[in-house]
Amino acid sequence: MSTPTRPLAIRMHADDNVAIIANDGGLPAGTVMPEGPAAGITLRDKVPQGHKVALKDIAAGAAVLRYNVPVGFAREAIAAGSWVHERLLDIPPARELQGLPMATKPAPAWPPLDGHTFEGYVNADGSVGTRNLLAITTTVQCVAGVVKIAVERIERELLPLYPNVDGVVGLEHSYGCGVAIDAPGAEIPIRTLRHISLNPNFGGEVMVVSLGCEKLQPSRLLPPGSFPIHDGRENDQGPDLVCLQDDAHVGFMSMIEGIVQSAKPHLERLNARRRQTVPASALVVGVQCGGSDAFSGVTANPAVGYMADLVVRAGGTVMFSENTEVRDAVEQLTSRAATPQVAQDVVRELGWYDQYLDRGRVDRTANTTPGNKAGGLSNIAEKAMGSIIKSGSGAIASVLAPGDKLKPDQKGLVFAATPASDFICGTLQLAAGMNVHVFTTGRGTPYGLQACPVVKVATRTDLARRWHDLMDFNAGQIADGAMTIEDAGWALFRMLLETASGKRTWAEHWKLHNALVLFNPAPIT
Amino acid sequence: MSTPTRPLAIRMHADDNVAIIANDGGLPAGTVMPEGPAAGITLRDKVPQGHKVALKDIAAGAAVLRYNVPVGFAREAIAAGSWVHERLLDIPPARELQGLPMATKPAPAWPPLDGHTFEGYVNADGSVGTRNLLAITTTVQCVAGVVKIAVERIERELLPLYPNVDGVVGLEHSYGCGVAIDAPGAEIPIRTLRHISLNPNFGGEVMVVSLGCEKLQPSRLLPPGSFPIHDGRENDQGPDLVCLQDDAHVGFMSMIEGIVQSAKPHLERLNARRRQTVPASALVVGVQCGGSDAFSGVTANPAVGYMADLVVRAGGTVMFSENTEVRDAVEQLTSRAATPQVAQDVVRELGWYDQYLDRGRVDRTANTTPGNKAGGLSNIAEKAMGSIIKSGSGAIASVLAPGDKLKPDQKGLVFAATPASDFICGTLQLAAGMNVHVFTTGRGTPYGLQACPVVKVATRTDLARRWHDLMDFNAGQIADGAMTIEDAGWALFRMLLETASGKRTWAEHWKLHNALVLFNPAPIT
Ligand SMILES: [Ca+2]
Ligand SMILES: [Ca+2]
Ligand SMILES: [Ca+2]
Ligand SMILES: [Ca+2]
Ligand SMILES: [Ca+2]
Incomplete structure (x- = not known):
């Protein structure tokens, strides 16, 4: 494991007008970026690790693009080389739930992935x-x-x-x-x-x-x-x-x-039971993130997305969740739906959640934590773009309402609608039938479940080093240039099969686990 | 401890037109009541223990009176000697929160109770x-x-x-x-x-x-x-x-x-700390009930009410709670308020709770459990009359909102507004500053808290016998005729002082306790 020593900025899409600073501890004002998407730009401010730098001058009111998606609109003119922090951005309004593209995107033509098994x-x-x-x-x-x-x-x-x-x-x-x-x-x-x-x-x-x-x-x-x-x-x-x-x-x-x-x-x-060799199609993987930072959407979540595609290609099941973290990407979900009915199911669940939040007089922006912001995520729109990558690129085969259980034929990529709260999401994915959990974290959380092994994935090498006996996989190697997203996705897929076969995770090693937390939108009395 | 062998019915007020059957296992149809408020009446139905029998003919639409309060209106004519079960009753509408008697009842002229201490x-x-x-x-x-x-x-x-x-x-x-x-x-x-x-x-x-x-x-x-x-x-x-x-x-x-x-x-x-002798005025007692039956309002809760009066007379603090279980007795609370401001505080808290339930599209009748009904409590109106007795007869000195902490001068009887849920109520009373908890139960619950001793009081001798190493006090002795309410109240007061001084409760003996449960009326995300 190594961290970049030369100044390094990471851009997610060629049309983006911001990139994030990859270096541990950030970079001081005056740094001249030597190469990559920010080559030749001089930093006008100190930019913390994971935070955004403007790649060109951005006019007041103009969209700030990351993942080629507006993650905010500039409150004032932002000069190239400036730190684009959350206070400079107005969050875009949530996409209406009418008039969405419904099942418009063709499913990827993937070769099946055969021959992988677990015990x-x-x-x-x-x-x-x-x-x-x-x-x-x-x-x-x-x-x-x-x-x-x-x-x-x-x-x-x-x-x-x-x-x-x-x-x-x-x-x-x-x-x-x-x-x-x-x-x-x-x-x-x-x-x-x-x-x-x-x-x-x-x-x-x-x-x-x-x-x-x-x-x-x-x-x-x-x-x-x-x-x-x-x-x-x-x-x-x-x-x-x-x-x-x-x-x-x-x-x-x-x-x-x-x-x-x-x-x-x-x-x-x-x-009296014994383990038997079964195909990888028996995997029921729940993925989620918690304690996210700007690297979540650059390293760990893309690697998990690649892994998710492998599981789906192998005939298995992958659930992604976290309503408030996909709400800003709703059109990606509805367009990726396998059928118009599945797209309508997505709209039904996210619409129900909008109303749930509205009854409590809040909205999706109640997501994002002080830690998210300190980690470079300006708002829920930016967090959502980095969160949804965990779902990979497959067609969404079906949708589960909170607490629903997968039917035997519900294979492939499933949107299991749950709150983003780590423990409530994990509890609902257990109810859905998850048999292995993949949890990505940037800030670090000692998350564990008693009912199911949890593979914890660090977004940064710094975290993976400090929490060497809590993090099961270091996706920070991607930012360090030591591993590609594809390599990391394959490594995670193999780790899933080993874990499913009985290899203990760090959380299991320490007997570290959190309590179940139920989602109860009804009153107590 | 003994249970009544002769048929026994208990009436709470001379004007009541129902009484409850005290005998273990209930009484069969045809039983002629030998004495007491039902003397000479022949039971027309089998009446289970704790359930109501009609003491006179009740016309369709007429009020069924217990505690001299309508606990329901007869859906059809009910003949004397009939089992007055929940399906025969319409629940009275909840009292409006306007036009209530505000601080109208003079505080009882009690002699102070001096000389009681604990360590x-x-x-x-x-x-x-x-x-x-x-x-x-x-x-x-x-x-x-x-x-x-x-x-x-x-x-x-x-x-x-x-x-x-x-x-x-x-x-x-x-x-x-x-x-x-x-x-x-x-x-x-x-x-x-x-x-x-x-x-x-x-x-x-x-x-x-x-x-x-x-x-x-x-x-x-x-x-x-x-x-x-x-x-x-x-x-x-x-x-x-x-x-x-x-x-x-x-x-x-x-x-x-x-x-x-x-x-x-x-x-x-x-x-380095040591116990010191302190006056009983240092007691901060939280009272609540859980798993209630029809005896709760006859034995355990009246005894706790008498104990509460003793604690208040000794200069201590008694909190009672459970919004949905006092809502039907709101005029008793506002009239007993020490000042019009305290009465307004009661209205504020119960009004807020009405709105909270309304947002979830339910009302106070969401309280009452299958066990309450099996135990003879027809509805929340009847349950409330038996629940509020725990507060004794003192003036309500102040009101706490959920999660508020008592100020040093908030002594006497306090209405700490909380849900009735046993664990949420206990958690909020801990937050208020409770140092000893009194919990009455009819059906039986192995309730415990780690932060505070819990004195558990059984409403019936049958429960106290079966759960001999879980129940700390048998108020069923009152129904058995072996103890008066006053005796039981004094015995509980002395038990409080012993417990406060370090004597372990049964829950502490077994290290039996439940988790904290927070009241969070806001959404999760
Ligand atoms: Ca998340
Ligand atoms: Ca989460
Ligand atoms: Ca109660
Ligand atoms: Ca209770
Ligand atoms: Ca029995």
């Missing part, structure tokens, strides 16, 4: 797990403290007896009661919880801990027919259930014992 | 802790996984060296980024997190773990002047901070080590 756990429904985990579904947060103690006991006393089981996951959350469960939007958290319990990494085993008096009754969370039955019970008996308020439970230890005993047959069946 | 930790700001805990404040959920691992290491390696420290609490939450941080309502989660870090049980020690790029920057969470400085730093230097994205952190273990080292001086100072 996974084949489930009865045809999905494939990358981990072999026992999940304990909970209907309501009231039971979380009890489940936590039961999980600790299962880890301590039972897991050593079942060495093929990778772990036990208490699916704790803050939903289930004290919520307006019949309000518009309440179906989102309910189906999210239902579908998470069916994630491929849980092997089709479903056990539930309920309190008894909660609004989200087990029969509402998992109605007959919504889950597989493996243990000889009839479907209409409902899931394997421990209800804490049952008269049978006398004393706290009876509850713990009830959960531990309920876990045993599930652990038996999970432990 | 607490006196803080520099005059507040008193009932526990001696190190809290680690977090700005954003991104750091939660790292903080969890650091907390485990502090527990294992440091706490044995500091035996006077009761524990270390990572204040994890799902806020801080991926949220519309400038939207209307976003000040609620922000001030909640700020004020929780200042809870009396944390001894005024403030240490913060931040990511670096998050929206909720440490300077926004804890601006200068909002927190005490104990460690020789200047106030404008901000709180003692570990920022994971700092260039200084190379590798994961550097982050863990940074947090552990930061904790040491705080633990030193906490460990």
Whole structure:
């Protein structure tokens, strides 16, 4: 790994009138750019790393172009060589959701990519797990403290007896009661919880801990027919259930014992499973970014986009998400839709989200953080252009509403509509059926999920060096000139297959993970 | 403990036309009530325990009175002896928020209650802790996984060296980024997190773990002047901070080590503290109910109300909450307000909450759970009458908005406006400065908080027997005739003082606790 020593600016498209400074620590005023898109320009200001420099004089009111897209309009005249910081830009208005190009772009004529495989756990429904985990579904947060103690006991006393089981996951959350469960939007958290319990990494085993008096009754969370039955019970008996308020439970230890005993047959069946060679088409990859900087759209996200195309070519599934980060690129999404119906589904989901934000009296500009801005991303329009690159260049085959689960035939590139919030997006992608997660970060975040391996990709070599035992891949090598986007995409694809086959990520190594966070647009009570 | 063997019905007010059946398992049709308010009535239906029986014929459209308040209007004629179940009742409309009686009820002329004390930790700001805990404040959920691992290491390696420290609490939450941080309502989660870090049980020690790029920057969470400085730093230097994205952190273990080292001086100072005898006026009691049944308003809540009056007479503070559970009793609140301004504050908070629910297209009737109804509570109007009894009979001295912190002079009975959701209410009461929590339950919930002892009160002897090592007090003795409400109130008051002095609750014994849940009425992004 090396960082550029000569002054280096990176332009994303030949028509852009800005480029970003690649050098660690930025470049001082007076620097003469020796080569590349800014060759001959003298910096008029100190320009921080990742921030934009004007490649030509930009008139007041003129568009500032990055990715050949207006990421803002100049509030005042900007001379060539100036630092184009966020305070110099007015954000373009959001594209209207009417009159969009619908499924206008032909799908790329890609050769299929055959012969790539991984070692996974084949489930009865045809999905494939990358981990072999026992999940304990909970209907309501009231039971979380009890489940936590039961999980600790299962880890301590039972897991050593079942060495093929990778772990036990208490699916704790803050939903289930004290919520307006019949309000518009309440179906989102309910189906999210239902579908998470069916994630491929849980092997089709479903056990539930309920309190008894909660609004989200087990029969509402998992109605007959919504889950597989493996243990000889009839479907209409409902899931394997421990209800804490049952008269049978006398004393706290009876509850713990009830959960531990309920876990045993599930652990038996999970432990009997073995990894099998499966084609790469069994990958269900969720991609997202968090803690983004201006390099996200230059290094990590393009590499992930290349990787996404490889997964799609191999017949697998790639979900991209983050509504507020694609909203400014909506016409790219609708034009790339495989069919007009898919384009309409994109419009439906982004329109619903516009209204959700409007009810809270904000809009898409509520995205972008202090860290984004410090990292060179002036606004959500610029962030969106760099974010959507993660989706690669394939046709969008289908759209998922928040909390929806992929159907077996929903392969290819999928827009899974979710908030951009890292944990809510990850939670919703788990519900959709993700079996491996790719997370790009510029500023750095120690993100992890318990239910699914997370491959973390750094946008800059500086971050990859400092966080050498947290970042799984350094896409900063692209900015350093040490690797092409194509090379990085292939390397990530191979890392996905290794990870899916059982190789541990850094987050798994440290047992580092965050809690599930549900998207609940309905009120609590 | 005994349960009534003879058929027993309990009426709350002489003018009520219903009473509830107290017997375990209910009473069969044909039972002739031998004595009490239903004497001579023959049950026309099987009436479950906690459910209402008609004491006289009720005409179609007539009010069904419990607590001498209409808890519904008969949908059809109801004959004396009938089971008055929820499907027979129309809920009364919510009282308008105009034209209410404002501060009309004279404050009770109570003799002060002197001479009661407990052993607490006196803080520099005059507040008193009932526990001696190190809290680690977090700005954003991104750091939660790292903080969890650091907390485990502090527990294992440091706490044995500091035996006077009761524990270390990572204040994890799902806020801080991926949220519309400038939207209307976003000040609620922000001030909640700020004020929780200042809870009396944390001894005024403030240490913060931040990511670096998050929206909720440490300077926004804890601006200068909002927190005490104990460690020789200047106030404008901000709180003692570990920022994971700092260039200084190379590798994961550097982050863990940074947090552990930061904790040491705080633990030193906490460990040097000793309990001191303080008057009962230092109690800051938060009361709430959860998993309610028809006995909640007959046994546990009236006992807690009596206890609340004792705490207020002793000069202490009692907070009651749960907006949707007091909404139907709003005129009781406004009339009991100490001043017209306090009455207006009640109207402001309940009006704001009406609008919050309305934006989500629901209303107060979204409260009440399947368990409430199974337990005999027909609707929110009936639930509210039984819920508000927890506040006792004192004048309402002041009102807190969600996330607000009590000022040192805010003693007496306080309406802390919060949702009824058990965990959100508890989290907001912690932010307000609660140092001991009283939680009543009829159906049973294994509720616990890590930051504050929770005294759990069962409404029925059956529950108290089954959950003998989870329930701290059996108010079911009132229904059994084994204890008066006054006796139970005194017993709870004494239990509060013992608990505040360090006696462990059952939840503390088992280390049973739930996560914090923030109230965030603003959108996520
Ligand atoms: Ca993102
Ligand atoms: Ca994200
Ligand atoms: Ca309640
Ligand atoms: Ca409650
Ligand atoms: Ca029973």
